[in-house]
Amino acid sequence: MISSSMSKRSLKSGNTRLKGIRVMFILMLLFSYPLTLGLDFADVTLKNTDESDPMVDLGELIEIGGSHIPGDNEFITEKDETETVSSQETTTQETGRTETVKTPRTVTIEGRNITIDGQIISEIKTVVSRLKYYESNDIPVNLDTEYAELYTYLEVMDAVKESGVNVLDN
Amino acid sequence: MKKQIYRRKTDKSIIRIISVMMCMLCWCFSFAGAFSYDDPVLNDEDHMIYRTYDPDNVSVGEDIVAAGTVDSVLDVKNFILKTSSDGKIKVSVGLTDNLSGISEGMDVRVYGTLKTSYNRSYKYILKAHHIETESGAFLKDDYYVPGGQSYSNGSSVTRNLPGDDISYRIPSGWEKVIANNDEKNRIFNIGDIQNGDCYYLNAIDSKNETECFIIYDFDYSRFLYDSDRNRTGGIEKAIVENICPKAVSGMIKNATFMPKNAVAGFEHDIDYYIAMYENSYSVEFVFVPLEDHMCVMLYIYNGEPVHLDDVLYVIKSLDEML
Numbered sequence: 001m002i003s004s005s006m007s008k009r010s011l012k013s014g015n016t017r018l019k020g021i022r023v024m025f026i027l028m029l030l031f032s033y034p035l036t037l038g039l040d041f042a043d044v045t046l047k048n049t050d051e052s053d054p055m056v057d058l059g060e061l062i063e064i065g066g067s068h069i070p071g072d073n074e075f076i077t078e079k080d081e082t083e084t085v086s087s088q089e090t091t092t093q094e095t096g097r098t099e100t101v102k103t104p105r106t107v108t109i110e111g112r113n114i115t116i117d118g119q120i121i122s123e124i125k126t127v128v129s130r131l132k133y134y135e136s137n138d139i140p141v142n143l144d145t146e147y148a149e150l151y152t153y154l155e156v157m158d159a160v161k162e163s164g165v166n167v168l169d170n
Numbered sequence: 171m172k173k174q175i176y177r178r179k180t181d182k183s184i185i186r187i188i189s190v191m192m193c194m195l196c197w198c199f200s201f202a203g204a205f206s207y208d209d210p211v212l213n214d215e216d217h218m219i220y221r222t223y224d225p226d227n228v229s230v231g232e233d234i235v236a237a238g239t240v241d242s243v244l245d246v247k248n249f250i251l252k253t254s255s256d257g258k259i260k261v262s263v264g265l266t267d268n269l270s271g272i273s274e275g276m277d278v279r280v281y282g283t284l285k286t287s288y289n290r291s292y293k294y295i296l297k298a299h300h301i302e303t304e305s306g307a308f309l310k311d312d313y314y315v316p317g318g319q320s321y322s323n324g325s326s327v328t329r330n331l332p333g334d335d336i337s338y339r340i341p342s343g344w345e346k347v348i349a350n351n352d353e354k355n356r357i358f359n360i361g362d363i364q365n366g367d368c369y370y371l372n373a374i375d376s377k378n379e380t381e382c383f384i385i386y387d388f389d390y391s392r393f394l395y396d397s398d399r400n401r402t403g404g405i406e407k408a409i410v411e412n413i414c415p416k417a418v419s420g421m422i423k424n425a426t427f428m429p430k431n432a433v434a435g436f437e438h439d440i441d442y443y444i445a446m447y448e449n450s451y452s453v454e455f456v457f458v459p460l461e462d463h464m465c466v467m468l469y470i471y472n473g474e475p476v477h478l479d480d481v482l483y484v485i486k487s488l489d490e491m492l
Contacts, residue, residue: 043407049393054413055409058451062382065373
């Protein structure tokens with residue numbers, strides 16, 4: 001009688017252990033998925049990057065995007081080193097072929113010669129887009145920092161305008 | 171007695187293991203919880219692009235669009251479509267849908283996923299996602315977005331990212347809105363990724379609100395330590411957090427990071443993420459992990475994206491050309 005109750009008890013304890021192992025096994029399976037997810041997304045350090053200077057500058061992107069004009073550039077950009085606003089177009093006869101030569105326009109402001117090239121046009125567009133952004137978002141312009149820069153560009157724009165070339169259409 | 175002590179010990183150790191695991195589970199869930207967010211529009215089942223059905227060049231599991239005439243209606247869930255290429259496909263709709271309004275002889279366009287059929291009369295079953303009844307029985311282009319644009323490879327332009335094996339097609343209107351070198355110098359801060367392309371899609375419609383698509387190649391040898399090269403999720407997270415830091419001063423701030431795995435319909439593993447900014451700009455990231463490098467795409471828009479169909483076409487073309 002005693003041995004029978006003992007064997008029942010040991011059988012019961014064996015079952016409990018087996019159940020425990022089974023539960024553990026199921027739990028292990030359940031845990032493994034989120035654990036893998038967690039490990040997969042564990043931090044990776046990027047080398048040759050600077051946290052304060054992201055790979056893609058979204059601020060610049062949004063600023064430029066607002067003023068980008070279709071056809072502003074050639075499709076294949078590898079070759080277009082600088083844009084030039086042509087002040088004069090001359091046609092030359094060279095080995096029987098007609099070609100158009102573009103020379104960059106230069107304007108003089110307060111004794112300084114400023115060449116109207118792709119870079120300055122791009123800067124002017126940035127200023128214009130920034131102004132638009134400030135206006136549309138009701139952001140007050142900081143006169144100390146913004147105005148001096150704007151003033152120069154507006155002068156450049158006026159000078160170019162007087163010469164009959166519309167910078168923003170080029 | 172000894173057995174009882176042993177059993178108690180075992181029980182205690184099981185409880186201990188379970189509590190440790192519960193803690194780990196909580197940690198994992200809290201980690202995953204940070205990702206809860208709306209679906210990126212680029213990975214939404216409502217925004218999918220379908221390749222035109224070509225019986226000679228098709229694979230099971232692919233998302234395709236087929237047009238033709240309803241040959242016979244089998245029941246409320248199934249009908250036979252006689253396509254313009256003279257093949258027959260069985261079209262099935264989902265459990266909750268039915269085919270009311272579809273009748274024999276009707277011209278339809280069906281968007282769905284292709285499955286194998288074991289019936290001799292038709293080679294494939296098309297599990298329909300959308301059925302259009304007004305659009306006719308023929309398809310002239312290569313890709314279609316339901317209720318949206320269609321695209322033809324013949325009229326698109328193929329672009330290659332220099333130095334690597336990444337090619338893709340852009341719709342013809344995009345060639346005029348690619349950023350020039352000066353702009354790219356300002357946008358891409360690291361020399362090595364200036365081989366990327368940037369398209370100002372808002373300029374197509376002469377709008378001032380920036381909508382932009384960027385694509386570049388992320389070279390593992392340039393940016394990663396050897397031990398991290400296989401941790402794709404971590405790499406993608408690091409890129410997202412580099413471009414959209416959680417708290418930066420200035421115009422853009424408070425990005426939220428969320429991973430979203432690929433939807434069906436692409437041959438390669440494509441991972442999607444979204445970052446939303448305080449000033450309502452959304453930045454969607456699309457990653458295509460490749461051997462030793464990764465193709466990174468960004469889609470930036472404010473409010474509702476206008477050129478979503480175009481972007482879907484570009485990603486689809488890249489997937490097919492890899």
